[in-house]
Amino acid sequence: MGSEMTVTGFYCNFLLPSPVSPEGFEKIKANMKAPAEPCVFELHSFSGIHSEEDIPGKFFQRIYVLAFATDRELREHKEQMKLASEADHRKIGAQLSLFSGSGAIGQGLVLWHPKGAMVRVLLEQYQQQMNISNGYSWVFTPHIGKARLWEISGHLENFSEDMYSPLEIDNEKYYLKPMNCPFHISIYNSEPRSYRDLPIRYAEYGTVYRYEMSGTLHGLTRVRGFTQDDAHIFCSPEQIEMELTNTLKLSLHTLSSFGLSGSSIYISTRPEKKAIGSNEQWEVAINILKKAVRNLGLSYDIDEGGGAFYGPKIDIKLLDSLGRDVQCSTIQLDFNLPGRFGMSYMDRDGQFRTPYMIHRALFGSIERFMALLTEHHKGDFLFWLAPVQVGIVPVRPSHSDYCRRLKNKLMDNGIRAEVNNGDMDMRDKIKGFSLEMIPYVFVAGDRDMEASAFFVRSRKNGKLGQMKLEEFLSYVEPELNEGKAKRVLD
Numbered sequence: 001m002g003s004e005m006t007v008t009g010f011y012c013n014f015l016l017p018s019p020v021s022p023e024g025f026e027k028i029k030a031n032m033k034a035p036a037e038p039c040v041f042e043l044h045s046f047s048g049i050h051s052e053e054d055i056p057g058k059f060f061q062r063i064y065v066l067a068f069a070t071d072r073e074l075r076e077h078k079e080q081m082k083l084a085s086e087a088d089h090r091k092i093g094a095q096l097s098l099f100s101g102s103g104a105i106g107q108g109l110v111l112w113h114p115k116g117a118m119v120r121v122l123l124e125q126y127q128q129q130m131n132i133s134n135g136y137s138w139v140f141t142p143h144i145g146k147a148r149l150w151e152i153s154g155h156l157e158n159f160s161e162d163m164y165s166p167l168e169i170d171n172e173k174y175y176l177k178p179m180n181c182p183f184h185i186s187i188y189n190s191e192p193r194s195y196r197d198l199p200i201r202y203a204e205y206g207t208v209y210r211y212e213m214s215g216t217l218h219g220l221t222r223v224r225g226f227t228q229d230d231a232h233i234f235c236s237p238e239q240i241e242m243e244l245t246n247t248l249k250l251s252l253h254t255l256s257s258f259g260l261s262g263s264s265i266y267i268s269t270r271p272e273k274k275a276i277g278s279n280e281q282w283e284v285a286i287n288i289l290k291k292a293v294r295n296l297g298l299s300y301d302i303d304e305g306g307g308a309f310y311g312p313k314i315d316i317k318l319l320d321s322l323g324r325d326v327q328c329s330t331i332q333l334d335f336n337l338p339g340r341f342g343m344s345y346m347d348r349d350g351q352f353r354t355p356y357m358i359h360r361a362l363f364g365s366i367e368r369f370m371a372l373l374t375e376h377h378k379g380d381f382l383f384w385l386a387p388v389q390v391g392i393v394p395v396r397p398s399h400s401d402y403c404r405r406l407k408n409k410l411m412d413n414g415i416r417a418e419v420n421n422g423d424m425d426m427r428d429k430i431k432g433f434s435l436e437m438i439p440y441v442f443v444a445g446d447r448d449m450e451a452s453a454f455f456v457r458s459r460k461n462g463k464l465g466q467m468k469l470e471e472f473l474s475y476v477e478p479e480l481n482e483g484k485a486k487r488v489l490d
């Protein structure tokens with residue numbers, strides 16, 4: 001039925017009378033003959049896919065095949081895949097009870113467990129404060145909007161296969177939002193704007209819903225409901241270069257706070273087929289994007305034809321700890337929506353003009369960013385992001401009260417701590433905290449109680465010896481500061 005090449009091989013789609021079983025797949029794998037040289041290949045995996053023409057009693061199945069020019073390349077790729085599977089966020093997410101999916105709820109919908117939710121709260125708090133400290137206004141918008149809104153935005157025309165069926169309320173159709181943009185535009189349009197108001201920057205955590213084929217759903221990286229750290233900037237033509245430069249700067253600073261660096265920047269140009277705006281308009285815009293990147297002394301690659309139909313964009317890709325390029329922030333110019341929604345501002349000369357619009361998401365989506373962080377750090381989150389930062393172990397039951405008080409003092413100082421007052425052996429408790437990847441473990445016995453102190457073990461640096469609370473707090477201060485939001489723009 002159709003096949004397609006990927007970077008590491010290809011896949012083929014089949015129409016079969018029954019779905020492929022794991023045993024059946026192994027059989028096909030064993031009976032497969034090598035195609036023409038020079039190529040080494042190996043069957044990798046299979047999945048069911050949906051097709052527009054559903055045929056009763058038939059199943060669309062996709063088989064993925066690894067294909068390389070040499071044996072060595074195939075081996076290296078398999079080694080890389082092994083490392084990736086050890087760091088797989090789905091595996092670590094289950095081990096550390098960070099998040100899960102449930103068939104009973106629906107495919108592609110995520111349940112955030114307390115520890116995963118804690119990481120999410122911390123990264124959301126950081127990012128919200130970063131936005132507010134750097135000139136963004138925080139907004140909230142609904143999850144659904146009337147059909148008319150999505151007609152104006154062009155979503156129903158261009159994007160409807162990714163949207164869910166409408167809900168009917170008071171004889172009107174409403175759609176779950178696939179994007180937040182029309183809502184931010186509606187806030188802008190809620191009052192007349194002057195050049196003095198610009199730039200206007202709205203940010204929110206907008207939860208959007210998009211249809212993804214079930215065969216393509218994957219952990220947190222491809223889901224059907226996700227939250228974007230979304231923002232829109234509305235500005236004048238004179239402000240656009242500065243706004244783009246600042247957005248890029250904010251993005252790179254934010255990513256470094258999460259221990260992520262080694263990014264590469266791509267500028268996507270006009271797509272060949274469908275695009276709005278004149279060639280000249282695109283060229284001017286792309287030159288502004290290039291300047292914005294150069295303003296920060298950075299270089300870029302061109303993604304020829306990779307822009308959206310409504311404008312060029314800057315993508316930031318990160319090199320993760322497994323050496324993979326991971327798509328992260330997107331900063332997108334938009335020639336389309338301001339006109340469609342009749343946006344305007346009164347310029348200095350009394351004329352009404354259409355503002356420029358930038359869409360930007362620095363994390364991309366919170367779900368995908370969580371997957372990236374989990375895999376990059378292999379579940380061993382930075383101190384400021386660790387759901388539990390300190391695990392406390394009493395040497396004997398008689399030390400439990402002291403440990404509880406110690407925990408409360410840590411919590412009073414904003415450090416998330418847990419005490420293990422269980423019956424198990426002290427060593428097992430220490431080991432348990434270590435398996436949970438808790439950055440610091442305190443052990444407290446008689447001598448510690450007498451000295452109003454505790455014994456500290458660090459995951460990173462081993463045994464640190466006896467410390468008092470104040471000493472520990474100043475010891476971890478630099479690590480805590482990595483997660484403090486601050487103003488980075490002038």
Ligand SMILES: [Zn+2]
Nearest residue numbers: 179180181359
């Ligand atoms: Zn947008």
